[in-house]
Amino acid sequence: MIAFQDVHKYYGDYHALRGITATIRAGEFFSLLGPSGCGKTTLLRTIAGFEGIDRGVVMIDGKDMAGVPANKRPTNMVFQSYAIFPHMSVAENVGFGLRRAGLSKADLAARVGEALEMVGLKGYGARAAHALSGGQRQRVALARALILKPKVLLLDEPLSALDKKMREHMQVELIRLQRQVGITFILVTHDQEEALVMSDRIAVMFEGEIAQLADPETLYRRPNSRTVANFIGTMNFLPATVTSEMGGRIEIEAAGFGAMALEAAQAPGAVTGGEVSVGFRPETLTVLFDGQSAGDRESMATIEEVVYFGDMTYYDVRLDGTQSPVRISMRNVFGRPVLDIGTRTRVGWSPGAMVLFR
Ligand SMILES: Nc1ncnc2c1ncn2[C@@H]1O[C@H](COP(=O)(O)OP(=O)(O)OP(=O)(O)O)[C@@H](O)[C@H]1O
Ligand SMILES: [Mg+2]
Incomplete structure (x- = not known):
């Protein structure tokens, strides 16, 4: 038109x-x-x-x-x-x-x-x-x-x-x-x-x-x-290194997460090689409560800040081995406690939700 x-x-x-x-x-x-x-x-x-x-x-x-x-x-x-x-x-x-x-x-x-x-x-x-x-x-x-x-x-x-x-x-x-x-x-x-x-x-x-x-x-x-990521919603960034790129697969190593393989579509900015950032939205990480298992991968973290919003709780957590906290948004569920600052917790995440940036 x-x-x-x-x-x-x-x-x-x-x-x-x-x-x-x-x-x-x-x-x-x-x-x-x-x-x-x-x-x-x-x-x-x-x-x-x-x-x-x-x-x-x-x-x-x-x-x-x-x-x-x-x-x-x-x-x-x-x-x-x-x-x-x-x-x-x-x-x-x-x-x-x-x-x-x-x-x-x-x-x-x-x-x-x-x-x-x-x-x-x-x-x-x-x-x-x-x-x-x-x-x-x-x-x-x-x-x-x-x-x-x-x-x-x-x-x-x-x-x-x-x-x-x-x-x-x-x-x-x-x-x-x-x-x-x-x-x-x-x-x-x-x-x-x-x-x-x-x-x-x-x-x-x-x-x-x-x-x-x-x-x-x-x-x-x-x-x-x-x-663009920052203009639309909230996105967390952590530093990462590209360790290999082959046949549309990008392997990266990121402190806090370890090694993971991404698809080329997860680097929409056509990022190649070297030092990059890995980005992820707050709702793609999950604070795992007792007995819960991760759908995919999990990391250990410490809760540094808690913001309670009624239907949601925002946790700023520092993944072990990283310098700065990342934000996790969790929908509150009846009967589930809101965790305190300083709590050690497991965090579930998935390589499929990650995006690579220069
Ligand atoms: N008639 C004009 N003469 C000179 N500069 C102009 C004129 N109209 C717009 N500009 C400038 O061009 C740029 C774009 O303006 P525009 O009005 O398109 O922005 P916008 O994205 O609609 O912003 P907003 O969200 O504030 O409405 C601005 O820096 C503005 O100052
Ligand atoms: Mg305008």
């Missing part, structure tokens, strides 16, 4: 987009995820046609968009600071973009009704826009974009102004809406959880570049760099 080929964008001397190459499929829920200032809004605006590019190609639906103005593109954007007109009614807001389309009053009302129904605001048309909650205003902004029946809906941090509860509610609503209308959604967010929950695929951006583009599970399980 959308193809970027080596897209560059400068603001004066500032190189805001540094060679973006990516394809977004039709009907996909796609997210641009990255820290503030990395170029997410800029990239979205190059799709919408609000921003020209200095080099490269942006294609929509197989057509080069060079010279095609925003109002001739099959896209519609919901802006970072969504502005609805407070002095108008909900229906007037939603119908705004169609007011010059030459529809009869009845047809316009039908289209407005349809759009309001899509966003769960059926019957709100006559309400004054200023008399809506934040979540309802957000839906009006969505309805206003959807009524124009774009092939691609561009959403720039549409939920960031909402409180946590409302945001989670709207996340589910947006997923439902996208499935229902079947058009391509491109969402900009700096919230990694939001991106993981909502997207078919995610492009992680840093400083004007896409660091990794993959589905949520791949991004989480096999980040291709430490930067």
Whole structure:
């Protein structure tokens, strides 16, 4: 649906987009995820046609968009600071973009009704826009974009102004809406959880570049760099040495774990040879209680910190032979004690959950 080929964008001397190459499929829920200032809004605006590019190609639906103005593109954007007109009614807001389309009053009302129904605001048309909650205003902004029946809906941090509860509610609503209308959604967010929950695929951006583009599970399980790993969730790192590489098998030696063999896919950053880091998520290690056996391998460790979260306990443990503690997250189970600082414990782990980094 959308193809970027080596897209560059400068603001004066500032190189805001540094060679973006990516394809977004039709009907996909796609997210641009990255820290503030990395170029997410800029990239979205190059799709919408609000921003020209200095080099490269942006294609929509197989057509080069060079010279095609925003109002001739099959896209519609919901802006970072969504502005609805407070002095108008909900229906007037939603119908705004169609007011010059030459529809009869009845047809316009039908289209407005349809759009309001899509966003769960059926019957709100006559309400004054200023008399809506934040979540309802957000839906009006969505309805206003959807009524124009774009092939691609561009959403720039549409939920960031909402409180946590409302945001989670709207996340589910947006997923439902996208499935229902079947058009391509491109969402900009700096919230990694939001991106993981909502997207078919995610492009992680840093400083004007896409660091990794993959589905949520791949991004989480096999980040291709430490930067991506740290941006998405928590990852532990321990130093390791590559001892042999043969036929897609990488053997490493890591203090705390000992020797283990990994598959080539566990080094998504194409790490080879020498001193590396082995990374693992907190939930891939298990504190083994009395009588429990490890599914795979086990190591000895000392508990250095305990953070009790009600449903979860986070243990910072130091594996024997290592310098710094690693974090383990454990789901609390009724009847199982929370261990104290200083406790010696066995820790279960699996080579399959490890990722190698430079
Ligand atoms: N019109 C402009 N003129 C000059 N610099 C700009 C302009 N718009 C954006 N920039 C710069 O380009 C970089 C990328 O901006 P952009 O708005 O795309 O970031 P973003 O990833 O959307 O960030 P945020 O999460 O804060 O919205 C930033 O460093 C920003 O200061
Ligand atoms: Mg932005």
